[in-house]
Amino acid sequence: MYKNFDELFNNKEFFKKTKSMLLIGACDKTSLEAVADATSRGIIEPILVGKKEKIEELLKDNDISIDTYEIIDAKTSNEMCEKSINYIIENNCDFLMKGTVNTSEIIKSILVRKKELLTNKLISHISLLEIPYLNKIISLSDTSINIKPNLEEKAEIIKNSRDFLIKIGYIKPKVAILSSIETVNEKMQDTVDAHELKLLNQKNVLDNCIIEGPISFDLAIDEKAAKNKKYKGRIKGDADLLIAPDIVSGNLLGKCFNYVPNSKFAGVILGVKFPIVLTSRASSKENKYYSILVGGMSTKEE
């Protein structure tokens, strides 16, 4: 659908209104630089949570100017998480960005206030990737949250990702349930689940998308490979969304993608009342900036 990130972010509809974004664990240079960029372009109004003195020092030392920022002082990562969650609930923030704290700490703090923060949806992560050898943006779920999703949870992950893709402009996204083969093997639970998900799609239980699986990586992303292997599935190298069998396979695949020279990445957690921009601490300033943009695109409708 979208050829690259430029085309995706060119969609001005999503950035008409400046959104409030809270950065949790703000003592991180590249995160602050990305936040400053997004702030200066009017995309976000940031709230920074962390050791106040250190944040101010970091901003000064690196000539990062965030004119309209608010800093909430917090010493430990536990305190940062608690204060952030409280602030979000009281002030109805648009979205959250993970800085120096661990994902698991944020999730724990959310679960303490789950009545206010959770919906009836599963929490799941989506990565958007611009890979130079592909001719379009490809998405991948779930590389970060659900350890070993069962069939029901995989269906929920697909729904979260599908709804997000439709929100940003896709019509019937093509969803590839990744495996190592194209046939169902009872000894490989991922192939059994993939087949079940395809059936749920054919029965319109899981609708508004095209689901194919089990399908191997090459047939999902490479039209030539699908043609050479005379693959008869409804996805022939043109998948929009890849669903990983579990967290470890998704994580390895996502990271291997990230190392492709000149690739770009953006990631966000879906299924909570406010989306959480989630990047690795080692991510570049650019990828953090892209993730903020994607976070802004994934907030609730006005």
Add this chain to the structure above:
Amino acid sequence: MYKNFDELFNNKEFFKKTKSMLLIGACDKTSLEAVADATSRGIIEPILVGKKEKIEELLKDNDISIDTYEIIDAKTSNEMCEKSINYIIENNCDFLMKGTVNTSEIIKSILVRKKELLTNKLISHISLLEIPYLNKIISLSDTSINIKPNLEEKAEIIKNSRDFLIKIGYIKPKVAILSSIETVNEKMQDTVDAHELKLLNQKNVLDNCIIEGPISFDLAIDEKAAKNKKYKGRIKGDADLLIAPDIVSGNLLGKCFNYVPNSKFAGVILGVKFPIVLTSRASSKENKYYSILVGGMSTKEE
């Protein structure tokens, strides 16, 4: 250790003697081209198994000249496997290459004659990869044979791969047990196994290598990432061998590696009395040729 495939294959020690190689399912253009190359360089003496007429036609039509070849006629893939296995046992071939038949069919035929063909080792696959953004060859196991290896089987996979790497010149190869994190989480069996494997290494039960795990992809292959994250493991972005948690994660990772522009690949099955060169049907002529060279390097000692 080896910077790239050129350096690896420059090791003339391994190619002093021409070896006999049987291609099972020979009606495949790129396989025949790779075989012809290796034959003309005196690396192998090939035996081709498949539909004789078709093979001869394919050789003629594509101007592939294999002077010293023998063709064994077989119609079905089942017949090809059976005749190949019989031939290998009777003639004591050096190694085997998979052509158009399925891996599972070959394995089935081997199991029928397991007394003659199996050792007390587990059968496992190793991929050797030259990835332009890495500064050395990296290996990956097991992407093709063992569906969900348990702790014991993972130890056997490591032994097969370690022994092969030592055979081709490595001293104490660095083995990274891949995961999505660096800490042990009881809910993630792969992290528990990784930790156990590391302990077996520290107790010298699994020796002649350095095992680290659980370790994420970036810390295993990227020295900068390991440094930035202040990672304290014994492998800091300099892994020689990556061990995948299971077949689906290994397969996804291996294929994602293969799509890195200008990457090179070679793969072989270890743990049988004769190694089996195993490439995907979609592999390029070059990768099939590299796999033949690696197959030749992995045969038993004279």
